[in-house]
Amino acid sequence: MTKILAFIEQRSGQIKKSSLEVAKTAADLSQKLNGSVEALCIGNDVNSLDSIGGYGISKVNFIKNSNLENYSSAYTDLVVNFINQNNFDVIIFSATSLGRDLAPKVSAKLDCGIAVDCVELNISDNKIIATRPIYAGKALMDVTINSDKKIFTLRPNVFSAGVPTENKAEINFINAEFQEPKVKVVEIKKSEGKLDVAEADIIVSGGRGMKGPEHFKMIEELADLLGGAVGASRAVVDAGWRPHSEQVGQTGKTVSPTLYFALGISGAIQHLAGMRSSKYIVAVNKDKDAPIFQAADYGIVGDVFEIVPALIEEIKKIKS
């Protein structure tokens, strides 16, 4: 019987939204494979960990220690030992900055295959087939893992966490011993109140058509109004108008929000690769032949300096 483990990630004691997607996906997979599923969380004080029960997992193993609040190299050994002691076959992480660091280390320690940043997991002949984007989404790759243990990481915002039930999970506290970590986080510097493009449900991105860093104020205003994040094209990041952490595209972040605004962005192939899997794309550009219109669901051919302020006013109307 296939034993599946969902890794639940916490930051500052809050469960990451993408971990709920992992929990639900792991639970669905265990049903399809007639297997079983549990969750594992590492941290200290974690808010409403039992809510994972609402996503179809009835047991959450919790390695709790005040020295484990922040991510460190101790996580690798703790996860590996837990997997080995309990004979899990399939382990699922979210492809967050923590998951992208931890999952490959676990995979090397277990000497097992890993498929990262998956956008689909299907079952064929009792085997899990993972679909993952390559070349920043210009192509997709189907893979299957042949080692006994298998690790998958899921791209955030792609798998649905569904609507949770009222079910509460049983918490199994684990008192695991670990050595003083050799790699540890000594400080976290948060970007003040800003939502990251990798986690945002709505992204408002500006490109060279914004003509200067000062005009990103209207991009920020629109993003704030919608509760979204500000994104940027490579051209404006290279010009120093916006920080690299906001760059969307092949040498920036690949994103899949529900709604993506491309404002004054022509749509270079590297940019399209990074955002084309967004559910809805809105483009505003004065060049009617700009490639961005090929990817957009809705477009306005026009001047961003007229359209964006009008857009802000019109959205304010429906928000009030």
Add this chain to the structure above:
Amino acid sequence: MKLYNKNKFDYISFEIINLLIVTGGIMKIAVCVNHVPDTATKINISSDGKSIDQAGVTYVVNPYDEFAIEEALKTKEKFGGETVAISLGGDANKETLRKALAMGIDNAVLLKDDNYRDSIAVAKALAEEIKAQGAELVFFGKQSVDYDNSVVGQMTAEFLQYNCVSVVVSFTLDGNKIICEREIEGGKEIIETTLPAVITAQKGLNEPRYASLKGIMAAKKKVIEEKPALAVNNHVELLTLKRPPTKQAGKIVGTDVTAVPELVRLLHEEAKVI
């Protein structure tokens, strides 16, 4: 087991002392590089369904690896030592190794393999070579822009039992101690660790230098050492490559500001996203 170094008030592990013996006391820095299609390239899938159509594809040094090369050179300039670039792949990868040499890397090694390899098989072969080279500090790009796995650096570190920090935007070495900044969602982590270590480079870490004419000429004369890559099994089987689902062409709502109310109505009522 640890030794206490009275001069530095610091602990130095036996691993490092062994490394220093292997390298004759010179810090050896390795940088692992990959040869990938340029990011401006259109990707078409070849008829076998398992590789990309090579027609019209230009290959370049993996963009993130340029930051890794630069950091290796900067570290050598500051502390002395010897740098080696390692690449796993076919003969074409020599072009990327040559570029690393032209930028100032001292030596280059090609681990030859023309076949598909999964990440863990790549990491095992790289780890073996890094060990043979006696490198105690290893730089990678945070991700290769072909398969976009972003895992080989972390895996190689585990096989070497080296410390590892990935997605690094700032790197400082002080004696045995390393302080890095690592990009995370909505901020940065400040991370402390020690040598021996693997660091994977993110854009923003530095400004990669251009190869000088002198560097290019010198690189042409250097010999790239070639050896077969360690033979190991893959765990991940490539089934097929496919094109992403094509989107239906969108709707141009209008050509001036009067289209804005209709756009907002569509987003609100049709797409139901605002």
